Amino acid sequence: MNIFRIKPTIYFDRGAVEYLKNIKNKRVSIVTDPFMLKSGAADKITNIFKANKVEYEIFSDITPDPPIETVAVGVNKMLSFKPDVVIALGGGSSIDAAKSIIFFTVKILNTNEDNYGKPIFIAIPTTSGTGSEVTSFSVITMGTTKFPLINDEIIPDVAIIDADFVKTVPQQITADTAMDVLTHAIEAYVSANSSDYTDALAEKAVKLVFEYLLRAYKDGNDVTAREKLHNASCMAGMAFTNASLGINHSMAHTLGGNFHIPHGRANAIILPYVIKYNASLEAGEETEAGKKYANLSRILGLPCSSVNEGVKSIIAAIKILIKLTNIPMNLREVKIDKNDFSNKLEGMAADALKDKCTATNPIKPSKDELIQLFQEIYGK
Structure with missing residues (x-):
């Protein structure tokens, strides 16, 4: 039930x-x-x-x-x-x-x-x-x-x-928080506890963020865009409080605690990497999470002739949003010291593994997989 x-x-x-x-x-x-x-x-x-x-x-x-x-x-x-x-x-x-x-x-x-x-x-x-x-x-x-x-x-x-x-929220905070909304919606959508009810809210929240984020980012006085993002935030909240989240948030929690990265920004940086991991693209599999990511591409009108293309399309679209809103593409761009990061890596992976959000991730990660993910997110 x-x-x-x-x-x-x-x-x-x-x-x-x-x-x-x-x-x-x-x-x-x-x-x-x-x-x-x-x-x-x-x-x-x-x-x-x-x-x-x-x-x-x-x-x-x-x-x-x-x-x-x-x-x-x-x-x-x-x-x-x-x-x-x-x-x-x-x-x-x-x-x-x-x-x-x-x-x-x-x-x-x-x-x-x-x-x-x-x-x-x-x-x-x-x-x-x-x-x-x-x-x-x-x-x-x-x-x-x-x-x-x-x-x-x-x-x-x-x-x-x-x-x-929210009319006077600064430009960069508008971007960071909206990407937090997008992460909430997408994680709830592929959560092990997702349902028809949470999916409907998540899909609508994703559409609203893609439609109105850049408008609100470029013109803070665009009241319609502000209002739509505010509604999207609430809808994504209703989705994830019922479906829960995944390792995107588990990793963001420990990153924020160790390096004081704003939560929404940390989620945004991590999101493309987690989608790729959950979709198991490199394994050549068609996972249930991959199918749902691809469905978001269909909803957004992105190229999606196959699950593989659909997943790659949503990842590419998110990266474009990140770039156009001046959010770093990886942790190296946040100017986190590499030695400091390496010294804390194992502890962060352990924290992320036991974080409550990890329980509903569509794939159950190992500590070693989380270490590898953190390393990829740091960047070369």
Whole structure:
């Protein structure tokens, strides 16, 4: 028996933040990062609460790849304030941090027999990338290792997909996050847990990224392109929270932890190599994953007279997107020291092998295969 879950109620289109006017007579915690305060994005929320005389507090210490220490500080603040509603405003880091903060706060209070119910959780993404607003995933950093927390309890209750929050996202972050969306969709599509339901969302997300990424990259004021990428991010999130991911993310997690490469960029660099590996092109086989990659080429109108040609077409198309958005083609171009990389290679392969995302990759890799993949991705 398979299962497909859609938990959050999703409010979308420009101006969807007006949903927050429904919150009255509640205590609200806002989890965000310093830039959201400085840029005025948080004002769109606090102005609504001030008008409605809603009591709120702001925890704005979130940094990229949020460390467990930051989560602990957030838990202590929430233990003291005990909000009825938690709003995560920001990119994947803010939403992931809020998920973990809520999860551990509720566990602590319930263990102490405080009878504190789980607060209403609202996620407002300000990048079109992680899809964290609809997923059961939260990635937290401990030292150089990224640990994914996967639990249905951390899925937000409400997601607000308002393109007004992404209009000013810088050009390169627009590219990195959109490639994260593409990776989510493609990995969910070939996942061992994929289904007709997740495939439909993944296919649509892939089409939207290919159609609108370059438009948004070249003109940040293209509101239609911004909105379509924002929707694609949410759709890909719904796909992978049900189907899970694969070794693309397992490898990106450890690369990010060791070399602080932005997550979306790491995924983009890895993606062509993982597609080639999963499709087993060099073995001359027609794998189920290869057939699905080829089907994406058909959907996109790329050359696809055979599975082999279809797989090569989608790889070539992704490389073109990478090149046109100034994302490095390999890890050497990221200027990672080769000796440092070599010294950490075995540890990264071991981390990727035990990463939870590896379990649903269409091919079960060995540690040696992951080492070889990392070496290929580094470049000559």
